[in-house]
Each structure stands twice: as C-alpha cells, then as structure tokens.
Amino acid sequence: MSYAEAYAQWQADPEGFWAEAAQEIDWITPPSRAFDPEQGTYGRWFPDGVCNTCWNAVDRHVAAGHGDRQALIYDSPVTETVRRFTYAELQTEVAALAMVMQDHGVTKGDRVVIYMPMVPEAIFAMLACARLGAVHSVVFGGFAAHELATRIDDAAPKLIISASCGIEPGRIVAYKPLLDAAIAEASSKPAHCLILQREMELAAMQPGRDVDYTEAVGAAKSAGRLAECVPVAATDPLYILYTSGTTGQPKGVVRDTGGHMVALKWTMAHHYGIAPGEVFWAASDVGWVVGHSYICYAPLLHGCATVVYEGKPVGTPDAGAFWRVIQDHKVAALFTAPTAFRAIKKEDPEGALIGQYDLSAFRTLFLAGERSDPATVQWAEAKLQRPVIDHWWQTETGWPMSGNPVGLGQVPVKHGSPGVPMPGYDIRVLDDAGQPVAPGVLGNIVVKLPLPPSGFPTLWNAEARFRKSYLEDFPGYYATSDAGIMDEDGYVFIMARTDDIINVAGHRLSTGAMEEVLAHHPDIAECAVVGQADALKGQMPLGFYVTNAGVARDPQELERELVQLVRAQIGAVAAFKTAVHVPRLPKTRSGKVLRGTMQKIADKTDFKMPAAIDDPAILDEIAGALKERGILR
Structure with a gap:
C-alpha cells in the first residue's frame, strides 16, 4: 500500500482504518467499536476494549516463542558498559520489579514517579508500572528539586523509583539529594522510594522509606515471585508526562492505554519501515516523549531490539560516537534530534569519522524534536549516503503528525519540510480569525478533531486548562501552537512556535x-x-x-x-x-x-x-x- 492509498483509506473510513490496525494488538476483551464520539472531550478510542501494554510489549513475544530474541541493548560509553537482555530476561526483570512494587502497596491506578538516568532499570520501571496498571510519570533525571517537587505534588505518587546518581561526561550528578529535597518540599509524600544504587556514587538511604532496588528485585527473582499482567481499560491512563520547560503549575499530558499501543505499533512498520527482530535506536532520553514512544514502547510492541544509550553525540568520546553504536549493535534506523547532528557536524564538518565504522546494517536516519534546517539535512544526506527523514510531532500526540512514511514507500523529500500528514491527522493552516489561508501563506497549524489514537484525551487533573490551552482558540481543532505553511502538494512546513513569530x-x-x-x-x-x-x-x-x-x-x-x-x-x-x-x-x-x-x-x-x-x-x-x-x- 502506498502513502496516498493509506491516507485515502483513513479519510474514507477512519474507524475502519484504526479497527484494522487494532488487530495487531492482543486484547483481553477486544473493542466492539474503534471510536465513541460521545466519550471524553472529543471522543475516545477503543472505548470498551480491555488490554495490557506490558503484555503486548514483552510477554506476548515470549509466548510466541521469541523469548531468546534480543529486546534491549544498554550502551554506556560514560561507564564503558554494554548489557543485553532477551525478551525472556526482560520479562523476568519487569515481573520481579512489579512484584516488589506490589509488595510496597502499588495497585492499578496508583501513580509512580520515575526519576532515573539512562539505564535499563528505567525501562523496566516503565514496563512494570504498565504491568500493574499503575500510571507512571517519568521526570527527567537530574531535574532540579523544585521542579521535581511540583510534579510530585501534581501526580501524588505512592512510590518513586530513582537512582543514586546519573553520569555525565566528566562528572557525576547525585540524584538522591535532589530527590530528598524534592520530597521535603512537596506536600504529597510517597510511601516508599525504590533506589538503584550505582557504584559510582552510593546514596544515603532513609530507613523506613527507602528500599534498595537491586536487593529487593534480586530477592523476588530468587524466590520466583513474578507479578502477572493486570487487565486495564483501553481508556485507562498509561502515563502522565509533564511538558518540558513548564513554569508554575506543571502541565501533565495524559496518554491512554489502548490507542497508544495501536498507533505506535502501526508506526513501526508503516512510518519507520522497521521489521520485528531489527534494532531500532532513538537517541533521546526516557524523560521526553521520544523516549517514551520510541525507546520504550514502540520498538518492544513491534518485537524489535531497542537501544538505551547513556552518552552524547560528541564527547563520549568524540563525534564518531553514534557511528560506533550503529556498528556495534547493527542498528537499522536511528532517530535523533537535529541538534545532535549539528553538534556532530560542528566537530567533524567533513564527516571523516563516518568512514571509520561499518554502517552496513544502517538504512535510515530520522530527525525530529525541533526544526531540521535544510543545511543539516543535506550534510547528513551527503555524508551518510542514506535517506534522511524529517518528521514532526509533539508530546501531546505521542507519534508523528507529519513525516515521510518509509514503510509505505516514501514520498519525495522537500528540504525544510517534515513531510506530509500521516493517516489520522487532518492538518490545516488557519489565520488568527480561524479562517483557512492559501497554500504557502504563513498561519497557525491545527489538526481537525478528533485526534487519532494516542492523542492525549486531557491534562492530568486539569480539564479546564486542557480546553483553554488547546481547543478554545480554534473550535473543532487541536491548536498545535506551531506556525507554518502547507504547500500546494500538501507538504507541511513548520516555521516556528507561534510565539516565535515576530512582528517587524x-x-x-x-x-x-x-x-x-x-x-x-x-x-x-x-x-x-x-x-x-x-x-x-x-x-x-x-x-x-x-x-x-x-x-x-x-x-x-x-x-x-x-x-x-x-x-x-x-x-x-x-x-x-x-x-x-x-x-x-x-x-x-x-x-x-x-x-x-x-x-x-x-x-x-x-x-x-x-x-x-x-x-x-x-x-x-x-x-x-x-x-x-x-x-x-
């Protein structure tokens, strides 16, 4: 199927399109319909389905006989460590951690804050929450104590999972003092903290509250105590993710369970062109939406191996770091931010380091996170001699709104554009009065409601703010707060955030x-x-x-x-x-x-x-x- 055929199929029958995509997911109770327009603010996806994300990301691969397949690769140049986990090993780690969480009172619907560096245990923690039907909220490791405290107060977690420290090139960042200060400031106090002690800097533990992660999980594994997956409604929340750079009251984007799985599973084959068993690397952090969608969930839902990288594009040790990871782990596709490539280009403008590595398994580079300037894209195309695919999406959507679908055959690249709208997204450009503008005219980029599966249904405990921030300015549309144009061929060009449009x-x-x-x-x-x-x-x-x-x-x-x-x-x-x-x-x-x-x-x-x-x-x-x-x- 081509992109044009897929988009036309979605336009003709949106519910049928997503009902077919939902067949790729294991349901405990299959949904009787794809969409209910009467539920929620603008409708809800798979309203009566029952499922479990951890089952679909981990257990079903083991049950299908793929337990020996590689699932997670941890590569840490800052600690000179590589660890690999099969799907069967991942299942054991996650199920044992989930049992420890249950032992400390975590049940379906409880919130768990995860404040971790880029280590495998961060992924285990996310999946263990999903296994229990608990709602995780990952806060970027090393966030200041006050910022962490505001998120603790908003999410009111029963448990916090953290580590003694994070490691940056040339320095150790002590997480535990930041966590202790945040809990002291927060009015909502967690009952327990599960702390991963890292040998580079051990943390002081508070008796009665703090639990040693390695000891507790090790004891559960030794005793064969492994928690089972808990059934949840497709409309139950999987996680809360607070948007980066918020001030004052944080803005917690809610992700539902069923639609999230359906959309992310669909993207792996159709957008990213990846097959089960291949290695997919999103060089991001679990604290951001890219880390949620494309380090943790989407690759595992699709049966791929995912890379957890504790390093930088330059400086760990040089501007060849990415090429070394691609070579060592046979990465098929890399997804990173344009700023990473600008850093590589700055340090190695001729791309001399690229030729020192075997990139024969590497097919495609994907860029997203901010505007991909044509100069950087063209540099990457010239030096890598591979497709460089820009795409555009947001924390609120959880997956690409526009892009160039490799799995559907690709469309011609237009430098400066993150591609064409993906199935599920009816993208328009409106003036400030809400009227359509002509092709090529700068305006407000909006998406006609309803958002597709995985689109956020609300903000955590802030329905009025959800409506005011996203839905009121352009009734019937989701306001992206991005400004740009669409050309006559339907390509989207993101020019700036609306608050970056200047009036001269x-x-x-x-x-x-x-x-x-x-x-x-x-x-x-x-x-x-x-x-x-x-x-x-x-x-x-x-x-x-x-x-x-x-x-x-x-x-x-x-x-x-x-x-x-x-x-x-x-x-x-x-x-x-x-x-x-x-x-x-x-x-x-x-x-x-x-x-x-x-x-x-x-x-x-x-x-x-x-x-x-x-x-x-x-x-x-x-x-x-x-x-x-x-x-x-």
Missing part, C-alpha cells in the same frame, strides 16, 4: 525562515534568531550563531555576509541587521534551543531559569556576548 513594523515574520538562511552559510554550525523589542518597529530580529570547529573568521565580516544572505533570500522586509557570535547556544537536555530565554536576556526582562537547561553558564555567555556588542548595557 507590522510584518509577521518567521524566525525559523531566517535561521534556515543563516544555517546555509558554510561556516555556521548552528544558529538561532529571536525577536528583540524595538521602540520604533515593535521587534527586530536578533541572530546568534556558532561557527564550525576550526573556523576563525572576523565576526564583523561574517556578520555582513549573514545579513546579506537574509536580505537576498527573504528581503529587506526582514530588517535583519545583527548577528552575534557565541561559543554555544543554550539548550534543554533534549536539544531544544531556549530561544524564549535568549529573547528575555536581550530584552532585559526577568526570566526563570529553565528547568531542563543543559548548562546554566551558557546564559551568562549570551549576556556577555550581547554586552560586548553594546546590545546590552
């Missing part, structure tokens, strides 16, 4: 379009453009750039070239006059550039330190560069 003397301009131009300069490794407040024109674009390794240019000369590029490709209307050299850009740990924070620094307005920032010292570097240029005084 009455002209609405996309910072993403300017970044795209700057990124094409051969000396630029990565860049960002923000709107700085201007008394005359409202806002003026302000560019920041990082040069490739080994580039030594006069900043004034390079700035003139960049300004001329923008003028030539976008026009004088962009009013782009300033590009500031900085040693690095501030990012979250998932690689998103913190443009809003940079804008606040430039505007001299107060800002809260972003919870997920990779290195706070970078903000001082940004301020210093602006002062050096006389932009800040």
